[in-house]
Amino acid sequence: MTSRQGAVAEGTSAAGTEHVPLDAVDGVTGNGHNDGDLGRVEHYVAELRAERARRSADPVVKSRRYARGQLVVLAVILVFPWLPFTSFSVLGRANLAGQYALIATALVVLTGWVGQVSLGHAAFVGIGAYVTGIANEAWGLDFPFNAFAGAVCGALLASLLGMVALRVRGLYLAVATLIFSWTADAFLFQQEFLTKHSSIVLDPIGKPGGYPYLDFTSRRTYYYLIWAVVGAAIIFMTSLRDRKIGRAFFAIRGSEMAAASLGIDVVRTKLVAFAISGTIAGLAGGMLMVGAQVVTTDQFNTGQSLFFLAIAVVGGLTSLPGAVAAGVFFAALEEVFFRVPSIGAYLQLVSAFLLAAVLLLYPGGLAAIGRAFGERIVDFSDHHVRPRVGPVLRRLLPWRRSDPLEPPDPETKEERGVAEVTGRPRRSTRVDTETPEASVIEVGGATRPRRQLPPIVEGLVSRLQAPIERFRANRMAQRQVRDSRQVIDFAAALRPPEEPEEEPEQEVAVDLEADDDEALMAWETLKLADPDLPASTRDDRRPLIEVDGVVVRFGGLTAVNDFSMKVCEGEIVGLIGPNGAGKTTSFNSIAGFNTPAEGTVKLYGLDVTNFPVHLRSRLGVARTFQAIQLFPQLDVFDNLLVATYLADQSGLFGSMFLTGTSLFQEYESRRRVREVIELLGLEDVAHRSVADLPFGVLRMVEIARALVTGAPLMMLDEPASGLDDTETERLAQLVRFIRSLGVTILLIEHDVKMVTGVSDYMYVLDQGTPIAQGTPDEIKRNPAVIAAYLGESPDDVEESA
C-alpha cells in the first residue's frame, strides 16, 4: 500500500519535473526519470527507499529529512498564542507543557542516554526555582541571570548526587536518587534560608511600549520565552547526542568496560551527564519561578520526581521530540480535565492509567508512535513536495547557487554523468567507491571525499575553512610537542593518508568492494607484504608491552603467578594456555581491568601498573573482549564511531554549540569509520543494529572498532572463541592483515593451531604459571606445552620422544 502511494506520488512529481529543468541537476530526485515509465519509477523509488534505509542511521541525514517537519512544528509553535481557540487557560497549559518538556529533556539526557535512572529530578528543579528566587530578591539579578543562577545550582546539586552515587548504577542508583529526592523534599526545601524567597517580584525588562519589552506576567511573553528555552535545549542536546560526547553517553549505557577500553573516562563522562541534566532541570525550575513568581514545596516532592520520570518514559525516554510530545500530552490532559468539570476529579487517576497504558502498549513511548507514523508520511514528502519546493528554496541558499540558465559547473556535470551511466542516484555508496575522483573536493588543501554531508553543513564547513585551518595548524604544533613526549597521536587516524595510491591496503580496499567472501579470499591470495619477524631481532625492536613478574590474586586464589612477557613493535605475539590457565587475567592486568598484587606492567616504556583503563587506552592500546562488548543501542556504524573518541579533538562545548572544529572532527571521524568499514568489507551491515547480527560478524565489528581507534597496539582476547574453522581461518588472515597496517598485536587464544599459524613469538601459561616461550616452531615441539595440552607430565613426553 505504502509503496503504491509512493509510486503514484513519484509519478505526479516526475511529470512536474518536466517543467522544472533544475531538477535534473539535483542528484537525488531528478536523474532523467521524467519519462513517466511507472516501472522505472517504481524501481527508482525502491532504490531510494533502500538507500534511505541504509543511511537512516546517519544523524546528519536524519536531521535533513526531518527539517521540513521541524519547520512546520516551528510555525505552529510561533502562531499558537494567536489562534482563536487559544484562551488564557490554554496558553497557561502551553506554558506548562514547555516546562514539562524541559524537565523531560533533562531526564532523557541522563536516564535515556547514559542509562542512569533518576527518581530525583524534582530536587534539581526545586533548587533551581528557589535559587532563582534568591538571586532575584537577595542578589538583585534580573532575568535571565537569576534563572542562570538556578541552573548553575541545579548543576551543582546534580553533580553532588552524581559524585556520591558514582560507584553504583542501575537500580542502586535509582534508590539513591529516590532517597535524595525524599531528603531534598523533607529537609532541604524546609530550610528557611533557601525558601524564604519562594515568592518574588520580577521586574519587567524594558519599558511598556518600548522594544524589547518583556513582561513576565504576560502569559504570551512567557510562552515565547519558555518555548525558546525548550527549543535551544533541544537543539543543543541533539547536537551533543550526535557527536563525540553523546556517543560516549550511549557507549557507557551499553558497556562501561568497552567504553573505558576506548579511552572514555567513564566517571568524568557520567559526571558531565549529571551536570548537564542538572543544568537543564535547574533551568526548568528557574523558568517555573519566572513564570509563576511563586512556588510551593508540593511542586518538588518525591511524587513529582516520579511524575517527571513518567513524562520522559511516555515520551520514549531516549527521544527529545518524544519528551516534548509527552510534555504537551500531559499538559493537554490537564486542560481537558480542567475543561470538563464532571471528570475533573479523575485527572490523577487517568494520568496514572495513561502512563500504564502507554508503557504497556507502546514501550517505545510517543517517540515510537511518531516514528511509525512518520515512516508512512516521509515517502510522500520526499517525492512529492521536494521537486517543487526544493529548487526554489535551494536557489535562495548561497551554497547551492546552481542556476539553470548558466551551464552547470564541471563537477556537477561529472557527477551527473556518473549517475546517468550507472543508472543510480549520485549518492549511492557504489558510485562513490567506483569513481572516487568524482566525489572529492579540495578542502583545506587536502583531498577528502564529500558525500554524506548535507549541503547546509558543507556550506558551513567551506565557510569556516580559514579559522579551522588556523586552528588545525595550532593544534599540529601542540601535537608535535606531545609526540616528543611519546604520547600516541590518535588524531593521525583521522587524517587522510598522505599518498593513498601507494599504500598496500588501498589495493586491498579496491578488491574488497566485490563481496565480503571474495574480499577475504583476496587476502589469502594476495601476498601481503607481511614477513614473519625473526625472534633473533627481537631485542632490536622497541618493546610496547613489558610485563614483569606480575602476580594476580583473587582472595586466596593466585590466578597468575610471576608472569613476564614482552611485545615488541610490529610483532604478533600469541599467549596461549588451556582453559583456566590465567590468560584472560594476565591480559586484563595489561589492559587495566585488574590490579596485580606484585610486578609491573609497562606500556610504551611507561609504568602503567596503577593506571585506570581509559588512560592506558590513551597511550595507544585497543582491545576486544572474549564476551563481545558492543553497544546494543547503536548500530554498527555508530559502534565504530564511538572508537574515534580519542582521535576526535572536539570538546563538550564544541559538540553542543556546533563549532566549526567539532563539525570538522565529526566529518573526519565518519570518514575514518567508512574507511575501516570498506577495509574490512562491512558495508552491508554498516547500518544494521548489532542485536540482529550473527556472532562471527560481531567479532569482526569489534575488531573493526579496535582498528578505528588508530591505536598502534591491539589486544585480542580469544577472538576465535565461538567461531567455526572457516571463520577462524579468516580471522587469522585478518590478524596478519591488520599487522600489515602497522599495528602490533597481542593475541590470546586457546586455539593453538591458529596462534602458531600467525604469531611471531609465543608465551604459554598453565595454571597461572608461565611454562614456555619462543617461536611457534619451538613451542610446538616444547614438551611442557604438549604436556599441558595433553595432560601428561613433561617427563612422560620426553620419555616417549
Add this chain to the structure above:
Amino acid sequence: MEAITSILLSMPLVGAYAIFGLGIVVIYQASRVLNLAHGGQAMFSAYAYFSMTNWGIPPIIAFVLGIAFGGALGYLVERFFVRPLRPVSQTAQTVGTVAALGLFIAVASRLWGTGGERIPGIFPAGAIDIGSTQISYAEIGVFVVMLGVSAALFVFLKFTDYGLAMRGTADNRTAAGLMGVDPDLATSAAWVLGGASAALAGILLGAATSIHPTTLSLQAIPAFVAALIGGMGSMPGVLVGSLIVGIAQGLAPVLPFTEDIEGGPQLILAAITFMVMGSRGETIVAAGDVRAGSL
C-alpha cells in the same frame, strides 16, 4: 536514657522496615526488579482491611483476607505492570512499578479520600510503660511479627525447593526453565509472597499509626535503604539494614546534630544511603550485577 527509650520506641519501625525490606528483596531476587509500588501495595491492602472491618468482618479474619488481598495485588502488579515490560529493559520494568504506584495512590484517593484513617488493630489495646513514655502492644506486635515472618521466609527461601527455584529463576530464566522450573510461575510466586508481606507490614504499621494514601506509600522508602544495606540479597542483611535505618530514624529527634533540624530523619537516612553506596559500590559491580546493556 533518652537514647535507649528512643531506640526501644523505634523497634516497631525496625519491624515494619524489615517486613517491607524482606518483600522487596524477595521480589528483587526473583525478578531483578525494584518494586517501587511496594508501599502502594501496602497502603492499598491496609485500606482494603479498613473497608472489610467497616463491613463488620472481625479484624482477625479481615487481617487474613487483607494479606491474601495483598498477595493478589502483588500478582496483578507483576502480571500487568512488570511482565509485559520484561522484553524492554530493567528500567522499563521498574518504571512499570512506578505506574502501578501512581495508580494505587490515585485509586485509593478516589475510593477513600485523602483524609487518612485510623484502623483497628489485631492486637489488644494497651501499652507498656518504659521510662517516661509508653509503647503499645500494637507496636510490639509489629516487631514480634517481623521476627516470625523473617524466620519463616528465611527457611522457605533457603531450605525448600520453591525457594531454590525462585532464586534460580532470578539468575537465569532460561536455565531454570530447562531444569523444569516454570520461570513465570516462580516469579509470580515471589510477587505474591512480596505482596502479602507488604500487606502485612501495611496493616500492622497502619494499626500502630494511621493510614493515608501518600504517606503510607512513601513509608516504604527507608525499607529500600534497609534492603540496599543488606545488598538486596541476604535476609540477615535486610534485618541488619532495618535495625540501622529504623534506629537512625528513631534517634534523629534526640541526636544533638539533628534534633532541631526539620527533616532530620531523612537527612540521616540519606547520609547512611550514600555511605553504603560509597563502601559497597565496588563489590556490587564486581559481583557481576551489571551486564552489558542490562538497562
